[in-house]
Amino acid sequence: MKVIQTFPEEGNMGRVFPKYLSRWTLEKVRKEGVEVYPETFVVECSYNKSTKQLDLAMNTGEKFTVDEVVVAVGLEPNVELGPTSGLEIDSKKGGFLVNAELEARKNLWVAGDAACFYDVTLGRRRVEHHDHAIVSGRLAGENMTGHGKPYWHQSMFWSDLGPDVGYEAIGICDSGLPTFAVFAKGSDEDTPKAVVEATGEEIRSETEGMSSQAIGSPDKLHVPVDGEDYGKGVIFYTDKERIVGIVLWNLFGRMPIARQVLKEGKVGEDLTKVAKLFEIHKQKTSQEPTTEDNNKAD
Numbered sequence: 001m002k003v004i005q006t007f008p009e010e011g012n013m014g015r016v017f018p019k020y021l022s023r024w025t026l027e028k029v030r031k032e033g034v035e036v037y038p039e040t041f042v043v044e045c046s047y048n049k050s051t052k053q054l055d056l057a058m059n060t061g062e063k064f065t066v067d068e069v070v071v072a073v074g075l076e077p078n079v080e081l082g083p084t085s086g087l088e089i090d091s092k093k094g095g096f097l098v099n100a101e102l103e104a105r106k107n108l109w110v111a112g113d114a115a116c117f118y119d120v121t122l123g124r125r126r127v128e129h130h131d132h133a134i135v136s137g138r139l140a141g142e143n144m145t146g147h148g149k150p151y152w153h154q155s156m157f158w159s160d161l162g163p164d165v166g167y168e169a170i171g172i173c174d175s176g177l178p179t180f181a182v183f184a185k186g187s188d189e190d191t192p193k194a195v196v197e198a199t200g201e202e203i204r205s206e207t208e209g210m211s212s213q214a215i216g217s218p219d220k221l222h223v224p225v226d227g228e229d230y231g232k233g234v235i236f237y238t239d240k241e242r243i244v245g246i247v248l249w250n251l252f253g254r255m256p257i258a259r260q261v262l263k264e265g266k267v268g269e270d271l272t273k274v275a276k277l278f279e280i281h282k283q284k285t286s287q288e289p290t291t292e293d294n295n296k297a298d
Helices: 019-031 081-085 130-144 192-199 255-264 271-276
Strands: 004-007 035-038 042-048 053-058 063-066 103-105 115-119 123-125 156-160 166-171 179-184 232-239 242-249 291-294
Touching: 019 035, 130 156, 166 255, 179 271, 232 271, 242 255
Parallel strands: 004 035
Antiparallel strands: 042 053, 053 063, 115 123, 156 166, 166 242, 179 232, 179 291, 232 242
């Protein structure tokens, strides 16, 4: 099968990953046999009756004739009930405005990606992840019975970019924020394929509780350079010197640690020390981590 991937950003997951990692991921996906076209998107699509295929015209002038198209364009919350029901809608993030208990008005609750809720740790947010829909829906149901519990759960999202690269993320992971990362050389055990074979589970949110057996601590630090192999690592996203998001790169079973780091609201600390909590290195004598401190201009 021939696969063509296009997206408007400069690299894969360009809105999430820092630029150096987004560019590296783009080349990694290409090595998997995918034809990747960055900064490219469909401007016209038509059905060819003679070939029974789809003709795509791109913004770059490229034209593709394909059998099938998979479109991932994000989503917008359905807030049509707002004007007629007197519900507040967040003008910036979209969704129905609710408090920390997911209550929009007295005896009316909203959950899932339709809710723009107050995160007691990270402030006003609207989240579109599957994990969030499940947990917020359960909490809204409990609060309907009078529990009055605030929403404190930090939902995670994940993706596998082929059998060798996978990530799990939590919090506000925006490539426009300053980041700091520590990487180490990976092994065959540090891959999505290995996790699936070991657990029999493909959904990362179902395996996040796996215990970590890694030991060691970061030693030789240096800024990531072109051509470096980002085998595994952790990326911190910061806002006003506070950690607001974390990406675990080919690190599995550490999500409980990431949740605790966000909950504690680490501020102004040496992030190298925080990185030690994730026990990235199995043998520190054979691992060479890297560190990255970039900003919006990167």
